[in-house]
Amino acid sequence: MRKLTIAMASLAAIAGCTTDPFTNEQKMSNTAGGALIGAGVGALAGFAVGGSGVAQRNAALIGAGVGALAGTAIGAYMDQQEAELRAQLQGSGVSVTRNGDYIILNMPSAITFATDQDAVTTRFYPTLNAVGVVLQKYNKTLIDVNGHTDSTGDEKYNLELSQARAVSVAQYLNAQGIDQRRFSVVGYGESRPAASNATAEGRATNRRVEIYLMPLT
Numbered sequence: 001m002r003k004l005t006i007a008m009a010s011l012a013a014i015a016g017c018t019t020d021p022f023t024n025e026q027k028m029s030n031t032a033g034g035a036l037i038g039a040g041v042g043a044l045a046g047f048a049v050g051g052s053g054v055a056q057r058n059a060a061l062i063g064a065g066v067g068a069l070a071g072t073a074i075g076a077y078m079d080q081q082e083a084e085l086r087a088q089l090q091g092s093g094v095s096v097t098r099n100g101d102y103i104i105l106n107m108p109s110a111i112t113f114a115t116d117q118d119a120v121t122t123r124f125y126p127t128l129n130a131v132g133v134v135l136q137k138y139n140k141t142l143i144d145v146n147g148h149t150d151s152t153g154d155e156k157y158n159l160e161l162s163q164a165r166a167v168s169v170a171q172y173l174n175a176q177g178i179d180q181r182r183f184s185v186v187g188y189g190e191s192r193p194a195a196s197n198a199t200a201e202g203r204a205t206n207r208r209v210e211i212y213l214m215p216l217t
Contacts, residue, residue: 052184054142054214057142057184057216058142061142061179061181062216064179066139066179066216067216069140069215069216069217074101074215074217075101077138077140077141077215078098078102078103078141078213080138081138081141081213082096082098082103084134084138085103085105085131088130088131088133089127092111092130093108093110093127094108094127094131102214103141103212103214104210104211104213105131105210105211105213106208107124107127107211108208109149109165109204109209110204111123112124112165112209113165118161118164118165118167118168119168120169128169128173128176129176131173132172132173132176132178135178135213136178139179139182140216141182141216142214142216143170143173143178143182143184143211143212143213144183144184144186144212145170145173145183145184145185145186145210146186146188147163147164147165147166147167147169147186147188147208148162148187148188148189148190148192148206148208148209149161149162149190149207150190150197150202150204150206150207151193151197151203152197152203155189159187159188159189159190160187161187162187162188162189163186163187163189164187165187166185166186166187167187169209170183170185190206194206
């Protein structure tokens with residue numbers, strides 16, 4: 001059975017950060033990352049777990065001095081962010097989809113989590129590091145992290161697993177310096193399938209974490 005870990009381990013994150021010699025970005029070591037990811041929902045103080053409105057997050061960030069986007073600047077900003085994400089994530093197994101002013105990153109559970117676990121696997125750290133580099137650079141975007149499962153097993157258990165996995169991804173990114181006020185974290189369980197649960201391939205497609213990026217306006 002899955003074990004939900006509850007520690008935040010903030011001091012471990014500080015001690016375990018190193019500087020990437022190529023990008024000058026702060027990176028978490030595997031040890032520090034393992035201490036931080038997989039936290040239970042109650043341990044994620046300050047995050048909008050369960051969802052937060054776009055207007056609320058816009059107001060909080062603009063009030064903190066993060067400039068909003070407007071007009072033609074929105075499309076250009078999201079175009080540039082999309083291009084950098086595609087370059088960073090090429091060959092990673094994470095798909096990048098554009099839908100209007102939204103960018104959607106689809107992270108299949110097969111490459112993100114061990115079976116029935118909510119802690120991000122160490123082999124996925126470099127991919128999340130790459131996402132973090134782009135999200136730090138493009139700080140005028142809101143970040144929705146949504147967890148999903150297939151329909152196998154108990155519905156309540158699947159809901160909790162999906163939320164715990166979304167929390168793990170959001171917390172890992174936050175530990176890289178991404179402002180927590182940008183995040184909304186929601187677990188949808190089995191309620192929003194992307195494919196049929198009648199086949200193994202469809203169930204694998206449904207086990208995922210999706211990150212929606214939208215402009216701060």
